[in-house]
Amino acid sequence: FGSSATLFLEASQQDVSQNKSSTEKSVAQTLQVQKTQSSKPKYQWKIVWRNMIAFAYLHLGALYGLYLLLVAASVYTTIWSITIGAFAAIGVTAGAHRLWAHRSYKAKWPMRIILMLLQTTAFQNHIYEWVRDHRVHHKFTDTDADPHNAKRGFFFSHMGWLLIRKHPDVINKGASIDMSDLEKDFVVVWQRRLYIVLMPVFCFLLPTWVPCHFWNEKPMYAWYATLFRYTLSLNLTWLVNSAAHIWGMKPYDNTISPTDSYSVGIGAFGEGWHNYHHVFPWDYKAGELGNYRTNFTTGFIDFFAWIGWAYDLKTVAHNMIKRRAARTGDGSIYERTDDHHD
Numbered sequence: 455f456g457s458s459a460t461l462f463l464e465a466s467q468q469d470v471s472q473n474k475s476s477t478e479k480s481v482a483q484t485l486q487v488q489k490t491q492s493s494k495p496k497y498q499w500k501i502v503w504r505n506m507i508a509f510a511y512l513h514l515g516a517l518y519g520l521y522l523l524l525v526a527a528s529v530y531t532t533i534w535s536i537t538i539g540a541f542a543a544i545g546v547t548a549g550a551h552r553l554w555a556h557r558s559y560k561a562k563w564p565m566r567i568i569l570m571l572l573q574t575t576a577f578q579n580h581i582y583e584w585v586r587d588h589r590v591h592h593k594f595t596d597t598d599a600d601p602h603n604a605k606r607g608f609f610f611s612h613m614g615w616l617l618i619r620k621h622p623d624v625i626n627k628g629a630s631i632d633m634s635d636l637e638k639d640f641v642v643v644w645q646r647r648l649y650i651v652l653m654p655v656f657c658f659l660l661p662t663w664v665p666c667h668f669w670n671e672k673p674m675y676a677w678y679a680t681l682f683r684y685t686l687s688l689n690l691t692w693l694v695n696s697a698a699h700i701w702g703m704k705p706y707d708n709t710i711s712p713t714d715s716y717s718v719g720i721g722a723f724g725e726g727w728h729n730y731h732h733v734f735p736w737d738y739k740a741g742e743l744g745n746y747r748t749n750f751t752t753g754f755i756d757f758f759a760w761i762g763w764a765y766d767l768k769t770v771a772h773n774m775i776k777r778r779a780a781r782t783g784d785g786s787i788y789e790r791t792d793d794h795h796d
């Protein structure tokens with residue numbers, strides 16, 4: 455404000471004393487504004503080498519793990535890896551995402567504890583941090599304040615955002631996000647406090663120990679199988695931020711980057727109906743129809759609703775969806791052929 459006032463005074467004085475033409479004045483003003491702006495600190499990437507090394511190791515280890523699972527390890531180790539990967543995914547989709555980030559249903563404490571342990575197995579940061587980044591992503595989608603802003607390209611929105619320091623806008627604008635609901639949930643609070651112990655145990659140690667103890671798997675094979683399971687589930691999750699913000703249909707809102715993607719939907723346990731999800735984030739199905747084959751997470755929540763542990767499941771009225779699609783969609787809703795859009 456101070457520099458704008460100085461600018462104004464300087465411009466006025468010049469006007470009186472030198473009687474310059476208005477064109478000259480505006481050139482002087484532009485130069486002055488440019489000077490003021492260039493004195494602001496410019497955002498620069500800051501690589502976090504610890505993460506670079508960790509993710510390089512994870513991906514190389516995962517490739518070796520895949521090789522071992524295919525040619526050397528016990529078939530039980532493969533079945534075990536898939537099972538743990540699936541349970542961990544549910545912790546992210548039904549837990550961190552649909553329950554804690556969006557409050558699209560309510561869950562009794564035993565279900566919340568189960569979901570918390572599954573989410574810990576997925577090691578995608580503790581629930582509080584995961585939810586904070588995700589709420590910021592929804593509120594500031596496709597801007598610098600979006601932690602994995604898809605406008606910065608496939609690699610950044612996929613994995614790159616975890617390799618560099620966050621854009622200052624993420625932290626500044628993220629401060630406006632209300633997290634008080636999570637601060638009151640004892641399951642979230644205690645997971646955050648104990649994360650440094652819980653995460654290594656549930657994501658790495660237990661999944662590696664079980665194959666060695668129960669079917670005499672070689673420890674090295676079990677370790678690389680763990681790296682494969684973890685790295686694959688990370689990449690499937692990241693595809694929601696990258697691929698499902700770049701390629702696919704936009705049946706509900708054509709003006710935003712998120713898309714409905716059948717293949718991401720399957721791989722990410724029903725989280726690929728991302729155009730729908732960004733328009734109606736409170737729907738517990740995170741998709742319009744949520745049939746179980748393409749939306750396994752919905753089946754999981756419905757099961758817990760059936761036994762009474764999940765309740766207050768929120769959905770969206772059919773008419774409201776239809777009206778919104780007609781108003782802002784890309785028209786693809788009228789060409790439904792796949793499972794999701796039957």
Ligand code: ST9
Nearest residue numbers: 543578586587590616619620628629687690691694722725
């Ligand atoms: C991972 C997460 O992979 C994946 C999330 C994916 C989300 C997908 C969404 C789609 C939904 C569906 C799911 C489908 C699932 C399918 C499964 C299929 C199998 N707001 O972060 P710091 C402040 S994680 C407000 O350190 P730096 C805050 O004060 C992988 N404030 O920033 C914070 O302090 P504190 C494993 C914010 O230093 C302070 O800033 N994990 C916000 O720039 C510093 O925060 C890793 O690899 C915000 N949003 O570092 C760890 N953010 O926390 C990677 C920050 O004390 N992370 N603040 O309150 C890191 O190393 C660092 O975070 C960093 C940035 C280097 C990336």
Ligand code: ZN
Nearest residue numbers: 555588731735
């Ligand atoms: Zn979401």
Ligand code: ZN
Nearest residue numbers: 694695712728
């Ligand atoms: Zn998104």
